[in-house]
Amino acid sequence: MPARRFSAILKNTLMYVGLIIFLLPFLLVILNSFKTTQHFIENPIAWPKNFSFSNYIDAFQKMNFMQGFINSLVITVFGVLLIILFSAMTGYLFVRFKWKVNKVLFFMMLAAMTVPFQVIMIPLVMLYGNLGLLDSKTVLIFMYMGFGIPLGVFMFHGFIKGISYELEESSFIDGCTRPRTFFQIVLPLLKPIIVTLAVLDVLWIWNDYLLPSLVLLSPGNRTLPLSTYAFFSTYTVDYGPLMAALVMTIIPVLILYIILQDHVIKGITEGAIK
Amino acid sequence: MKNNKKLNNVGIFLFFGGPSLFAFAVVFLIPFIVGLYLTFTNWHIINNDWSFVGFSNYVDVFRDKTFLTQLEFTIWYVIFTVLISNFLAFFIALVLTSGVKGERWLRAGYFTPNLIGGIVLGYLWQTLFSRVLPFLGQQYGWTLFETSWLTSTDKAFWALVIATSWQLAGYLMIIYIAGFTGVPKDVLEAASIDGANKSTILRKIILRLSIPAIVVCIFLSLSRSFLTYDLNLSLTKGGPFGSTELATYHIVQKAFLSNQYAIGQAEAIILFVIVAVVALTQSYLLKKLEVEV
Numbered sequence: 001m002p003a004r005r006f007s008a009i010l011k012n013t014l015m016y017v018g019l020i021i022f023l024l025p026f027l028l029v030i031l032n033s034f035k036t037t038q039h040f041i042e043n044p045i046a047w048p049k050n051f052s053f054s055n056y057i058d059a060f061q062k063m064n065f066m067q068g069f070i071n072s073l074v075i076t077v078f079g080v081l082l083i084i085l086f087s088a089m090t091g092y093l094f095v096r097f098k099w100k101v102n103k104v105l106f107f108m109m110l111a112a113m114t115v116p117f118q119v120i121m122i123p124l125v126m127l128y129g130n131l132g133l134l135d136s137k138t139v140l141i142f143m144y145m146g147f148g149i150p151l152g153v154f155m156f157h158g159f160i161k162g163i164s165y166e167l168e169e170s171s172f173i174d175g176c177t178r179p180r181t182f183f184q185i186v187l188p189l190l191k192p193i194i195v196t197l198a199v200l201d202v203l204w205i206w207n208d209y210l211l212p213s214l215v216l217l218s219p220g221n222r223t224l225p226l227s228t229y230a231f232f233s234t235y236t237v238d239y240g241p242l243m244a245a246l247v248m249t250i251i252p253v254l255i256l257y258i259i260l261q262d263h264v265i266k267g268i269t270e271g272a273i274k
Numbered sequence: 275m276k277n278n279k280k281l282n283n284v285g286i287f288l289f290f291g292g293p294s295l296f297a298f299a300v301v302f303l304i305p306f307i308v309g310l311y312l313t314f315t316n317w318h319i320i321n322n323d324w325s326f327v328g329f330s331n332y333v334d335v336f337r338d339k340t341f342l343t344q345l346e347f348t349i350w351y352v353i354f355t356v357l358i359s360n361f362l363a364f365f366i367a368l369v370l371t372s373g374v375k376g377e378r379w380l381r382a383g384y385f386t387p388n389l390i391g392g393i394v395l396g397y398l399w400q401t402l403f404s405r406v407l408p409f410l411g412q413q414y415g416w417t418l419f420e421t422s423w424l425t426s427t428d429k430a431f432w433a434l435v436i437a438t439s440w441q442l443a444g445y446l447m448i449i450y451i452a453g454f455t456g457v458p459k460d461v462l463e464a465a466s467i468d469g470a471n472k473s474t475i476l477r478k479i480i481l482r483l484s485i486p487a488i489v490v491c492i493f494l495s496l497s498r499s500f501l502t503y504d505l506n507l508s509l510t511k512g513g514p515f516g517s518t519e520l521a522t523y524h525i526v527q528k529a530f531l532s533n534q535y536a537i538g539q540a541e542a543i544i545l546f547v548i549v550a551v552v553a554l555t556q557s558y559l560l561k562k563l564e565v566e567v
Contacts, residue, residue, distance in 0.1 A: 008373070015374050018366070019383045025398055025440070026386070028406055044406040086294040093290035101287075105295065112302055116501050118522050119546045120302060122529045122539045123309035146301025149294045178286055207391025209504040214530070225393045229508065232397055239401065246394055253389040261382050268385075268445065269452045272490055 026250075033243035040239045055244035062235065063245050067220065068227035069252065075137055075212075075223060076205045079144035083201055084194055086145065087152025092182055094153065095160040096168075106157065109150040117147065117210065125214050135217040143215065144205055152197055155271075159193040160186070199260070199267030206253060224249050313540040318533065331540040340516075341524060341541060345548075348500065348521040351434060355499040359439040360491055363446035368480075370447070371454045385448060387441040392504025399437040400424065400509050427517040430510050434518060437509055438499055446491045453487025454480065485564040489557045496556070500549045521545050 032040050033055055034048040059065070094106045124143070125134070133139045163186070171181045209225040216222060222230065228249050232242060257264055316327045335341055366384055370377055387395070404422040411419030423429035457480055465475050481488075503522040506512065512519040512527075519527070525545070529538030 011369055011372065012375055015366075015369055015380055019380060022384060022440070022444075023386065025402055028402065029398055032401075041405070044401075044409050086297070089290040090294040093287065097283075097286070099283075099287075102291075105291070108303070109298065112298070112306075114550060115302075115306065116497065116546055116549065118501055118503075118525060118542045119309060119539075120305045121526075122535050122542065123305040123312055124301070125530070126312075126535060127305060127308060142297060143301050145294075146297035149298050150302075153294065179289060182290070203389070207389075207394075209391060209393045209507075210526075225391050225504070228397070229393050232508070239405065242397070243401065246398055249394050250390055254386075257382075257386070257389050262378075265381060265385065265448055268388075268448045272449045272452070272494065 029243050029246050032239070033247045035240060035243075037238055037240040040243070055240040056248065059231070059241040059245040059248065062241065063227045063231035064219075064222070065224075065227070065245075065248055068222050068224040071137065071221060072206060072223040072225075075141055075144070076202055078141045079148065079205045080198055080201045082141065082145040083148035083152050084197055087149050087197075088156045088187060088190055088194070089182065090149070091153045091156025091160055092186060094157055096165075106153070109153050112150045113154065120147075121210065121214060128215070134215055135221060137216070137221060140212060140215045143211065144201075147211075148201055148204075151200070151271075155193055155197055156190065159190060163189055193270075195263050196267040196270045199264050200271045202256070203253075203264075224252075309539050310543070312536055313543060315536055317536050331536050332544070334537055335540050335544060338537075344519050344524045345521055345545075347431070347518070351431065351438075351502075351520060352496060352499045354435045355438045355442065356492060356495045358435065359442035359446055359495050360488075362439065362443040363450050363491065364488075366443065367447045367450035367454060368476075371451055381448070381451065385444040388445050390441075392502070393508045395437060395441055396505045396508025399433065399440075403433050403509075424510055425514055427514055430514065430518045434502075434506065434509060434520075437505060438502065442495055442498065446495060449491050449494070450484065450487050453484040456487075457483045482563065485560055489560050492556050492560070493553050496553050497549050500545065500552075 028044070031048060032044060034051045034053075035046075035055075036052075039046070039049065094102045128134050128139065167185055168181050171185055176184070207225060208223075209229065212223045212226055213229075216226065219230070228245060231245055235242065313331050314326055314328060315324050316331075317324050370380055374380060390398070403424050407419040408422050410416060411421075423433045461479060461483075462475060465479055470478070501522050502520050503526065506518065506520045506523045510518040512523055521541070522545070525538050525541050528534050528541065
């Protein structure tokens with residue numbers, strides 16, 4: 001079957017050439033991050049004369065990379081942990097206790113998922129501004145928790161529904177309390193959905209710009225997207241360091257992605273189907 | 275005894291639900307209600323006056339020529355982004371599920387643009403459009419690229435569409451792949467034994483059976499592109515001459531730069547209603563085409 005083999009080769013080539021074209025923007029930025037601004041402007045597609053890291057050192061200092069990185073890390077880690085812990089607990093509550101109030105609250109959370117952040121941002125900034133609660137990482141983490149809870153509860157709700165109750169019952173007979181049963185028996189069973197939710201929430205919080213730009217006002221609190229923005233608006237024509245800054249912001253997520261590749265893909269699939 | 279049980283239940287409710295319900299109420303629910311009320315007042319940051327003005331903010335929004343032009347601009351941007359990203363994603367997913375070597379790596383590769391946020395995405399494409407493409411255009415005489423797309427009012431539109439579709443396509447591809455894997459193999463085999471050709475199989479079977487995935491993908495791409503902000507800010511900054519301001523960008527400017535909070539909020543609610551109506555209509559219409567296996 002030569003025709004069939006030919007079409008298979010064609011398909012493979014098409015996909016790999018397509019991928020290279022698709023990733024070309026990344027490759028060009030990486031290549032140019034090693035050039036001087038002068039060289040970049042003269043020829044943005046040429047191979048770098050010598051791989052110099054001076055742009056990286058320059059950008060690292062000027063955009064205060066370390067501070068932005070640590071701020072982003074703290075906000076993402078705590079935000080994601082809080083969302084997972086509390087939405088798992090609430091999802092459990094809604095599945096195991098069919099009280100009227102729970103049904104109403106669950107419905108409200110489902111409805112909330114359809115409301116975009118843009119509808120909340122103005123009153124949010126107004127209210128928290130009046131209370132003097134802006135410009136605080138703790139408040140921002142708390143906001144992420146509030147916005148992330150509905151999707152979390154929804155996903156845990158769907159998963160816990162499929163877990164049989166017998167295991168928990170036997171643990172009650174052994175004299176375990178409700179909270180202890182939850183933490184020792186139910187929570188470990190939720191691992192697959194925890195990973196899915198963590199992937200979705202890490203990508204969201206790490207890359208988010210709009211909410212932190214409204215909440216975090218002082219430069220010391222800037223997350224990575226905020227420092228990237230500040231850096232670009234200040235040094236608009238200094239292309240060398242700008243390219244290096246882009247590469248540096250992409251690297252942390254890229255490393256995580258290479259390690260967790262399959263989980264990320266699975267998380268996206270499950271998040272979309274749910 | 276009964277009282278004790280009730281007290282116990284309240285305890286369980288507060289322990290398991292308390293923290294998340296508190297956060298949900300304080301971060302989402304209260305601002306949502308205050309936001310709705312805000313649109314019926316003339317609240318201003320200077321005088322802090324909350325007098326009730328009825329629907330006048332909404333009337334103002336529809337009288338505002340700039341907002342209407344920007345809404346129209348946003349709608350064109352959404353139409354092209356949704357079409358291009360979905361076609362690309364559908365096509366890549368189709369080829370990737372038909373037995374290609376290294377499918378796992380290809381899938382991961384096409385997904386990579388989704389790791390970066392809108393700000394970085396915008397700057398990445400900004401350098402391409404303002405430096406790399408004009409260089410190539412001048413070097414090789416490609417007139418299309420000779421000047422930066424970002425300085426031309428029509429071409430900046432396409433820059434936005436291309437950058438968004440580039441990222442979205444990889445995301446939607448993942449969902450389409452999941453949809454295609456759900457198409458039963460025996461149905462496909464039966465069809466090809468019955469002599470159906472490739473395009474018939476694609477149109478009559480694959481397309482029909484992956485309608486749930488199509489609904490999700492169009493829904494996602496619609497709501498994402500309608501609400502684009504970061505990319506708009508970093509790629510074009512609304513320029514040249516305010517010609518590429520998408521709706522969310524306009525709302526942020528209105529509220530936080532010109533301090534017109536009430537009108538900005540009314541615009542946000544109108545945008546939300548448009549997204550909801552469009553998204554629900556498309557899923558209703560497409561679902562009518564759905565078939566059961």
